[in-house]
Amino acid sequence: xxxxxxxxxxxxxxxxxxxxxxxxxxxxxxxxxxxxxxxxxxxxxxxxxxxxxxxxxxxxxxxxxxxxxxxxxxxxxxxxxxxxxxxxxxxxxxxxxxxxxxxxxxxxxxxxxxxxxxxxxxxxxxxxxxxxxxxxxxxxxxxxxxxxxxxxxxxxxxxxxxxxxxxxxxxxxxxxxxxxxxxxxxxxxxxxxxxxxxxxxxxxxxxxxxxxxxxxxxxxxxxxxxxxxxxxxxxxxxxxxxxxxxxxxxxxxxxxxxxxxxxxxxxxx
Amino acid sequence: xxxxxxxxxxxxxxxxxxxxxxxxxxxxxxxxxxxxxxxxxxxxxxxxxxxxxxxxxxxxxxxxxxxxxxxxxxxxxxxxxxxxxxxxxxxxxxxxxxxxxxxxxxxxxxxxxxxxxxxxxxxxxxxxxxxxxxxxxxxxxxxxxxxxxxxxxxxxxxxxxxxxxxxxxxxxxxxxxxxxxxxxxxxxxxxxxxxxxxxxxxxxxxxxxxxxxxxxxxxxxxxxxxxxxxxxxxxxxxxxxxxxxxxxxxxxxxxxxxxxxxxxxxxxx
Numbered sequence: 001x002x003x004x005x006x007x008x009x010x011x012x013x014x015x016x017x018x019x020x021x022x023x024x025x026x027x028x029x030x031x032x033x034x035x036x037x038x039x040x041x042x043x044x045x046x047x048x049x050x051x052x053x054x055x056x057x058x059x060x061x062x063x064x065x066x067x068x069x070x071x072x073x074x075x076x077x078x079x080x081x082x083x084x085x086x087x088x089x090x091x092x093x094x095x096x097x098x099x100x101x102x103x104x105x106x107x108x109x110x111x112x113x114x115x116x117x118x119x120x121x122x123x124x125x126x127x128x129x130x131x132x133x134x135x136x137x138x139x140x141x142x143x144x145x146x147x148x149x150x151x152x153x154x155x156x157x158x159x160x161x162x163x164x165x166x167x168x169x170x171x172x173x174x175x176x177x178x179x180x181x182x183x184x185x186x187x188x189x190x191x192x193x194x195x196x197x198x199x200x201x202x203x204x205x206x207x208x209x210x211x212x213x214x215x216x217x218x219x220x221x222x223x224x225x226x227x228x229x230x231x232x233x234x235x236x237x238x239x240x241x242x243x244x245x246x247x248x249x250x251x252x253x254x255x256x257x258x259x260x261x262x263x264x265x266x267x268x269x
Numbered sequence: 270x271x272x273x274x275x276x277x278x279x280x281x282x283x284x285x286x287x288x289x290x291x292x293x294x295x296x297x298x299x300x301x302x303x304x305x306x307x308x309x310x311x312x313x314x315x316x317x318x319x320x321x322x323x324x325x326x327x328x329x330x331x332x333x334x335x336x337x338x339x340x341x342x343x344x345x346x347x348x349x350x351x352x353x354x355x356x357x358x359x360x361x362x363x364x365x366x367x368x369x370x371x372x373x374x375x376x377x378x379x380x381x382x383x384x385x386x387x388x389x390x391x392x393x394x395x396x397x398x399x400x401x402x403x404x405x406x407x408x409x410x411x412x413x414x415x416x417x418x419x420x421x422x423x424x425x426x427x428x429x430x431x432x433x434x435x436x437x438x439x440x441x442x443x444x445x446x447x448x449x450x451x452x453x454x455x456x457x458x459x460x461x462x463x464x465x466x467x468x469x470x471x472x473x474x475x476x477x478x479x480x481x482x483x484x485x486x487x488x489x490x491x492x493x494x495x496x497x498x499x500x501x502x503x504x505x506x507x508x509x510x511x512x513x514x515x516x517x518x519x520x521x522x523x524x525x526x527x528x529x530x531x532x533x534x535x536x537x538x
Contacts, residue, residue, distance in 0.1 A: 019364060042322055053311055053512050121516070149432075152421040163418075163439065166432050243322050249391070 002093040004071035006227045009034035010218065013061050016044030017248070018151070018188035019076030020255035022099065023237075025215035026074075030222070032229050034236040036258055039067055040141070040268070042243035045151065046079040047120035054122075056085035060268045062091060070094060071227055074214060078119050078186050082128035083203030095221050102217045103184045103210035104132040110206055111182040114141040116175045119186030122145040143178040147171045147187075154189040155251060160196055168193070168200045176201075184208040192255065239263045271362040273340035275496045278303035279487065280339030280504070282302060285313030286517070287420070287457035288345030289524035291368065292506075293487050294484035295343075301498050303505040305399070307334055309537070310514035314420065315348040317390035323391075327353035329537045331360060340496055345481060347388050347455050351397035353482030364490050371486045372453045372479035373401040379475055380451040383410040385444045390415040398455055412447040416440045416456075424520060429465055437462070437469045445470075453477040461524065476486040508532045 010030075012023055016039050023037050038061050040046075046054050065073060073096045074139045075081040075088060081098035089096045100123075107115045117129040124146040135140050135224050149167050158164045175183070185191060191209050198207055222228045229235070241248070244265055252260040279299075281292055285308050292306050307330055309315075315323050321426045327349045334342060342365045344350040344357060350367035369392075376384045386398040393415040402411050421441075422433045445450070452474050454460060455476055460478050466537040467476055491497045498504075511516070 042318065044317075048510050049311065049314075148425050149418070149421055149427075152418055156417050158418075163432055163435050166435060170432065243319050 002066070002069065002071075004069045005093055006071065007229055007231060008069050008071040009036045009238075010072050010074065011036050011038070011065035011068065012074045012076050013038040013040075013065060013080075014077040014188060015040050015046035015057075015079060017041070017114065017252050017255055020252055021188050021191045021211040022076035022214055024072060024255070024257045025211040026218060027237075029215040029219055030228075032232055032235055034229065035238070036065065036070060036184050037239045039239070039241045041241040041248065045120075046077065047122040047151070049122075051083050051149070053124070054079060054083045055087060059087055059091065062088045063110045064266075064268065066094075072097065072218065072221065076188055076211075076214070076216065078123040078128075078188065082123050082126035095225070097214055097217050097221065099188060099210040099214050100128050100132055102214035103186060104129055104136060105210055105217075106184050106210070106213040107184045108133055108136045108140060108209065108220060111140060114178060114180035114182070115145065115179040116178065116183040116205070117142060117144045117186045118147045118150075118175070118183065118190070119144075120151065121148050123186055127195060129184060133254065135213055138170055141178070143175055143180060145175050148195060150187065151189045154192045156176070157254065159192055164196060165200065168197060180205065182206050185210060188258065231255055237262060242266060242268060271338065271340075271459055273363055273497055275340065275502060277340040277506075278305045278337050279341050279343065280305050280307070280334035280337065280354045281343045281345045282307040282309075282334060282349075283346040283457060284309050284315035284348060286310070286424075286521050286524055289521055290457050290460045290480040291343060291345035293524070293526045294480040295487060296506075298484040298488055298499075301501055301504055303498065304332065304482050304507070304531060305337055305339060306506070306508045308508070308510045310483040310510040310517065314319075314389075315346065316420075318391075321349060323352045323476065324356060328356055328360065328482055331357045333535070333537065335361060335363070341366065342492065343487065344368065345457055345480075345483070347392040347457065351392050351395035356461070364494070366483055366486050366490065368457060368479040368483050369397050369401055369455070370453060371483035372477055373398055373405060374486075375477045375479070375482040376451050376453045377402055377405045377409060379477065380409060383412065383447060383449035383451070385447065385449040385452040385474070386411060386413045386455045387416050387440065387444070387452065387459065388413075389420065390417050392455055398453060410449070411446070414440055414444050419456065419462060420458045423461050426523065428461055433465060434469065435464065437466060441469055449474065451475050451477060452477060506531060509535050511537055512534060
């Protein structure tokens, strides 16, 4: 049983740094909630690993955060949500939200005819978005496209660079052939490319940023459960990583939109 | 003590798939030698990890290959050679070659005035190439440049693509301002970009492919030690990886220049 109370923190996890875009959205939407972020930076990226490996890494992180008595868990990594979302829900006594479910719901609510989904190869090949969208609305047309270079481009900081623009045009070319009106950014790195993608996609396609939609969902669940933090002071943010690689502080700050403090290293397994 | 004989295999290791360019060069230069390749695909890429983590992973792999009685070890990963080369040499009773030493020697032998080095951020920040080149010739001018997007571009298969060309022009711009006549491809992925890089660099800059130079060095060491395999049959190639990710077989075959067979998964630590 969970010993979590309304004063407990929200747990957010990702394979690396990308989930910090979700933390950022949570800070803006729920400014009084404490947050523990877990990034498995020693083993990132998950997107190129096998299903078994992703499964085992994900349950290790889940158990770690449950032991810290989080009141709600957010899987802020599309790869982990796609591959191991059910396993996380099975072992957690607290609500579990994830970026795929949040993105799929928002897209279905917004779209009139067709939804495009972009993400890492593993997320796209898992077909998790299309499956999820079709559960919500079997009639909607879904077109998915893997964009493996977007993550390294974001980490390089080329957020508005001719190379990134050319890459986006190349990846999105087949998406635009399909008649879609909504494009889901199916990777937590992609919100940093939102400006450029909006430009490349043009005015007739609406973008779904799952960092923002999962923060919105979280607010709803906390209200339903009566679990908003009653304290109105400065919230506590804690960042746990399994490795502190080169440039992590500066890349992390770019994702978070503010300075990354209280960073600690932990080891798993 | 090593129980290796002339009939023993050569051990080659890397953090992932890149070292297969070294295996390919060895197969061409030394067609009668058995080779065991070890790729730590569950924990790739090393280039973004901390020094301590790289150190510990590298010694695990070294011990694994030494237990397989290899007669010679090749560190086919610039990051591992830069960070943990000395540690590998200390624990090995067999000769240890690496891509940095091979590349540095070839560059110094070829260059008249200045050497450019390109690699991953960790390799470049370690300054290992510049240090090594200056040990061989303190008078030579060295200019180094990190190219973090080249590895994902190669793995995407965009070997001759406008995006890759634009990226190369951007990365190499500051290199060309320096007066260099030789460019070291300081990452085992880069030989697959050799054609494009030769084009971008122009006719006045010679490229050093460390996969080829380390294979040449290996031939020399085996001759010196009288350790060439006396058997003239079909050699045995074995590929060990810690994870078999999506598309590994096809990406690996592209690096190897032939079909990747006899692939097995092992677990470390």
